[in-house]
Amino acid sequence: MPPRHPPRPTAAFRAAVALVSGAAAASAAEPLRVGNAVLEPVAIAALPGWQADETAAAFEAFRRTCAAPGPDPAQAAGVAGSPADLAAACAAAAALDRTGAGWPERARRFFQERFSAYRVVRPADGTEPERKTGFLTGYFEPQLEGSLAPGPGFAAAVLARPDDLVTLAPGETRPGLDPALRAGRAAAAGFEAYPDRAAIEDGAIAGRTRPLLWLRDAVDLFVLQVQGSGRVRLPDGSAIRVLYDGKNGRPYTSIGKLLVAEGHLALNDLSLARWTAWLRAHPDHARRLMRMNASYIFFRTEPVTDPALGPPGAAGAPLSPGRSLAVDGTLWRYGLPFWLEGRLPGQPGSGHLVVAADTGSAILGPARGDLYVGTGAAAGVAAGDLHTKPGFVVLLPKPAAP
The missing domain is CATH 2.40.240.50 (Barwin-like endoglucanases)
Structure with a gap:
C-alpha cells in the first residue's frame, strides 16, 4: 500500500538521465528514453484490446486532468511529455463534441489522432527471461x-x-x-x-x-x-x-x-x-x-462535491476510479495517457487506458504505476488485490501545429 504523499527526488531525476520532452525530442537515429527505459513506437489501433476498451471514460479523466490547476510546485521542465503539445491536445479535447450515438468512437479516434504510442521497455536484469514488464498496484x-x-x-x-x-x-x-x-x-x-x-x-x-x-x-x-x-x-x-x-x-x-x-x-x-x-x-x-x-x-x-469521484491527485484533478494512474512525477508529465497491456484484476478487457494524475513515495521508475480504484471498503479490498505486471505503453502528444 504505497503512501500517497509526494516522493523524494529519484536518482534518475537528480542525474537528469535522458528524459524526453515529446515525441520529437530525439533524432530518428536515437531511440527515445525515459530514465532507464527505451520507448519503442507501436501502433495505437493495433494494441490488443484497444478497440474494446471504454476509452470514453478515459477521455473524461483526461479532460478533468487538463482542466486542473496543476501540481504545486510545478513539475520539472525535463519530465517526459511536451507541455505545449499536451496543452494543444487538451484544447482539442475541450472542443470535442461529446454528444450523440457516435461519441464513444470519436473518443477513441481522438487518442489515435492526437497521440503517438510508445511501449516502455526496460532491459531484462536476469530476474525475467526477456525484457522486463512494469509493476502495477492499486490504491483507494x-x-x-x-x-x-x-x-x-x-x-x-x-x-x-x-x-x-x-x-x-x-x-x-x-x-x-x-x-x-x-x-x-x-x-x-x-x-x-x-x-x-x-x-x-x-x-x-x-x-x-x-x-x-x-x-x-x-x-x-x-x-x-x-x-x-x-x-x-x-x-x-x-x-x-x-x-x-x-x-x-x-x-x-x-x-x-x-x-x-x-x-x-x-x-x-x-x-x-x-x-x-x-x-x-x-x-x-x-x-x-x-x-x-x-x-x-x-x-x-x-x-465532497461529487461522490463518484475521488480526491484531487497531485495534478490537482479529482481522481477517476479505474482511470487515474499515479506515476513517477519526476519522469512523466501529469495528463499523459497510458495503455496498460494485459488483463487487470477487477477491470474488463485485455488492456486499459488510464491517465497520469497522481504520484506517491513508492511510485518510482518509468514502468511503475498505482491505479486509483475508488472509495470505501470494497475499493480497499480491490486495491489490496491489485499486484500485477502489465506492459506500459505511454501516449505522447503529437507536435502541435505551428
Whole structure:
C-alpha cells in the first residue's frame, strides 16, 4: 500500500538521465528514453484490446486532468511529455463534441489522432527471461467514521498543517538540514529536522497546529496517513473529505514489512482488513510498530462535491476510479495517457487506458504505476488485490501545429 504523499527526488531525476520532452525530442537515429527505459513506437489501433476498451471514460479523466490547476510546485521542465503539445491536445479535447450515438468512437479516434504510442521497455536484469514488464498496484480513498468534536468513540485527532513546517521542493536543500529530509523548521542556527511521529504524538508541536476532526482510533488515523486522503462520515450522516497538506519530511517505513519481519503476519495475509485488525487486537505492539514509521502526515478538509469521484491527485484533478494512474512525477508529465497491456484484476478487457494524475513515495521508475480504484471498503479490498505486471505503453502528444 504505497503512501500517497509526494516522493523524494529519484536518482534518475537528480542525474537528469535522458528524459524526453515529446515525441520529437530525439533524432530518428536515437531511440527515445525515459530514465532507464527505451520507448519503442507501436501502433495505437493495433494494441490488443484497444478497440474494446471504454476509452470514453478515459477521455473524461483526461479532460478533468487538463482542466486542473496543476501540481504545486510545478513539475520539472525535463519530465517526459511536451507541455505545449499536451496543452494543444487538451484544447482539442475541450472542443470535442461529446454528444450523440457516435461519441464513444470519436473518443477513441481522438487518442489515435492526437497521440503517438510508445511501449516502455526496460532491459531484462536476469530476474525475467526477456525484457522486463512494469509493476502495477492499486490504491483507494478510505471511508472512515469521524466527528468534528472529540468524544466517546472519537479519540484520534487529525492535525492541520503546522505553522512552522517548511516543505522542500524536489532537489531543494536548506543549510543545517540533512539533504535526505524533505521538510524541516527554522531554528536559531539554521534549519532543523521536524519532529518524528513519536515526538509529535508526545506533544512536540502543541501550539503549532490544531485538530481538524477526530477519528475512532490511532489505527484509522494511520490508515488515513498511509493513503494520504480519505472521506470521513460524520455523525449526522454528512461527509467531509480530508486531504494531504504536508508531511514532516521523515522517511516512510511500511508497517506491512514490519509485521512480516517480526513474524506477526505472513506476506500473503497483508490485506488492509487483516493488518488493521491485528493492530487493534495488539494495542501495545501497534503503538510501537506505528511509531517506527517516523513519517507523519498533516491534512486539510474540503466538501465532497461529487461522490463518484475521488480526491484531487497531485495534478490537482479529482481522481477517476479505474482511470487515474499515479506515476513517477519526476519522469512523466501529469495528463499523459497510458495503455496498460494485459488483463487487470477487477477491470474488463485485455488492456486499459488510464491517465497520469497522481504520484506517491513508492511510485518510482518509468514502468511503475498505482491505479486509483475508488472509495470505501470494497475499493480497499480491490486495491489490496491489485499486484500485477502489465506492459506500459505511454501516449505522447503529437507536435502541435505551428
